[in-house]
Amino acid sequence: MKVFAILNRKGGTGKTTTAVNLAAALAIKGKKTLLIDADPQANASLSVGVLATKGMHSLGKLLLQEIKIRETIYPTYHENLKVIPSIENLAKLDPILINTPNSETLIKRALEDVEKEYEYVIIDCPPYVGIINLSVLFASQNVIIPLRNDFLSLEGLAQVTNVIDRVSSKINADLKIGGVLITMYDDRDKIIDVGRFSSLLFPTAIRYDRILSEAPKYGKPIFGYAENSPGAEDYRKFADEFLARFP
């Protein structure tokens, strides 16, 4: 089982869009995939048709150790893609987790129970760093950083790599930056210079495609909604590159 955090310190860089469409593309290619929605905004859950409501078994309840991981896993439109809905009440959860010893190990330990059932785990992260993201990074081997193709993104990149460096030196030596993905790309523009991360850039950049922002309204990844759109084409190519890098 390979675990990936989709992370950036900046908001609105395409984290959720990437988590959802990467997870769906992997599922379509026959990989047993688990999408975990770790953002209380619950956009990823919604984007695969799972409305995270109060009564649901969510990542929040898992972190509170009220339930086992299997109870939090919901089916989606595709048989190979399952989802753990997000946290419904972060304000309540955060202070509890801060006072729970080793709370950063909870996601990793929970995933051990389903290790044999999923090949890829894709985790959509919120943009801020808190106890939830620490727990996600503790459970992950690789971070994929979606980056908008503009100059100000470079500062976000520097911030997120600082976080990853800190986590890998303190709590998870296995954690690496697995790749940087340019999103919302206009093909009239040059790709920004990501300096020492250029070897980690995925060759495909995700073009700006309005349809990518429409699909969630129908609870579908881009593939179940507009198979032949530029967004679908780009995420399919990216998923091939991802699988070549992480077979």
Ligand SMILES: Nc1ncnc2c1ncn2[C@@H]1O[C@H](COP(=O)(O)OP(=O)(O)OP(=O)(O)O)[C@@H](O)[C@H]1O
């Ligand atoms: N390639 C794209 N083309 C057009 N719109 C996009 C593209 N990628 C994402 N979007 C839209 O941009 C907005 C932000 O994207 P998304 O929600 O994936 O970012 P995020 O990094 O998860 O944001 P947040 O930090 O709030 O969690 C959304 O409305 C999304 O539909």
Ligand SMILES: [Mg+2]
């Ligand atoms: Mg998001």
